[in-house]
Amino acid sequence: xxxxxxxxxxxxxxxxxxxxxxxxxxxxxxxxxxxxxxxxxxxxxxxxxxxxxxxxxxxxxxxxxxxxxxxxxxxxxxxxxxxxxxxxxxxxxxxxxxxxxxxxxxxxxxxxxxxxxxxxxxxxxxxxxxxxxxxxxxxxxxxxxxxxxxxxxxxxxxxxxxxxxxxxxxxxxxxxxxxxxxxxxxxxxxxxxxxxxxxxxxxxxxxxxxxxxxxxxxxxxxxxxxxxxxxxxxxxxxxxxxxxxxxxxxxxx
Numbered sequence: 001x002x003x004x005x006x007x008x009x010x011x012x013x014x015x016x017x018x019x020x021x022x023x024x025x026x027x028x029x030x031x032x033x034x035x036x037x038x039x040x041x042x043x044x045x046x047x048x049x050x051x052x053x054x055x056x057x058x059x060x061x062x063x064x065x066x067x068x069x070x071x072x073x074x075x076x077x078x079x080x081x082x083x084x085x086x087x088x089x090x091x092x093x094x095x096x097x098x099x100x101x102x103x104x105x106x107x108x109x110x111x112x113x114x115x116x117x118x119x120x121x122x123x124x125x126x127x128x129x130x131x132x133x134x135x136x137x138x139x140x141x142x143x144x145x146x147x148x149x150x151x152x153x154x155x156x157x158x159x160x161x162x163x164x165x166x167x168x169x170x171x172x173x174x175x176x177x178x179x180x181x182x183x184x185x186x187x188x189x190x191x192x193x194x195x196x197x198x199x200x201x202x203x204x205x206x207x208x209x210x211x212x213x214x215x216x217x218x219x220x221x222x223x224x225x226x227x228x229x230x231x232x233x234x235x236x237x238x239x240x241x242x243x244x245x246x247x248x249x250x251x252x253x
Contacts, residue, residue, distance in 0.1 A: 009046065010122065011201045042080045053089035071101070
C-alpha cells in the first residue's frame with residue numbers, strides 16, 4: 001500500500017515583516033518542507049507564498065535563497081510541486097518554473113486522487129460581488145499593463161510593488177473574513193457539480209466544513225496561513241486532514 005501523502009499549504013507571505021522575522025519564517029518553512037519530503041506524493045502551494053512577487057524578464061526579487069533551494073531539491077528528487085498563484089504573487093514569468101522546478105498554475109487546479117474529485121483555487125475574486133477588487137485584479141493581471149510596468153527600473157518597480165502589497169494586505173485584513181461566506185457559496189456550487197473537496201487559501205483561517213446540498217456531500221477547506229496558524233492539509237487514503245506544524249527547533253543562523 002502506498003502510504004505517501006499529498007500536502008497542501010498557503011499564505012506564507014514571505015517578505016511581510018522585518019528581515020529577522022522573515023528569515024525565521026523562511027527557515028521554519030524549509031524545515032517543514034524537508035520533513036514532509038520523504039513521505040510526499042505531491043505538494044500544492046495554494047497561493048501567496050510571497051507577500052509580493054513581481055518578476056521581470058531577467059530580474060526577480062532579492063532573497064528567499066534557502067526556500068527556493070529546498071523547493072528545487074525536492075522537485076529534482078521527482079516530487080511534483082504545484083504553485084498556484086495568489087493575489088500577492090500572481091506576477092510570474094518563467095523563473096520559478098525553469099530554475100526552481102515548480103509547476104505553475106495561474107487560476108485553479110482540478111485533480112482526482114483516490115477516486116475523489118478535488119478543486120483547488122487560492123480563493124480571491126470567487127465571491128459574488130466585490131466588483132471593485134475584481135476590476136483591480138483584471139487590471140493588475142493584464143499582460144499589457146504588466147509590460148508597461150516592466151519598463152520601470154526593477155529596483156524602483158519592485159520597491160513600489162512591495163509597498164503597495166503591504167498596504168493592500170493591511171487594508172483588506174479586517175474585512176478578509178467577509179469573503180469567506182462568498183467562497184463557501186462558490187464551494188457549495190462546485191460540490192453540487194460533483195467535486196468532493198474544494199480547497200482554498202486566502203482567508204488565513206484553517207477550517208474544514210462539511211457541505212450537504214442538493215443530494216451531494218463534500219468538504220470546503222481553507223488552509224489557514226503561516227503567519228499565525230502554521231497550518232497545512234494532508235490527503236491520504238481518501239481522507240483529508242487539517243494539521244498544524246509544531247516546530248520547536250531554534251532558528252538556523
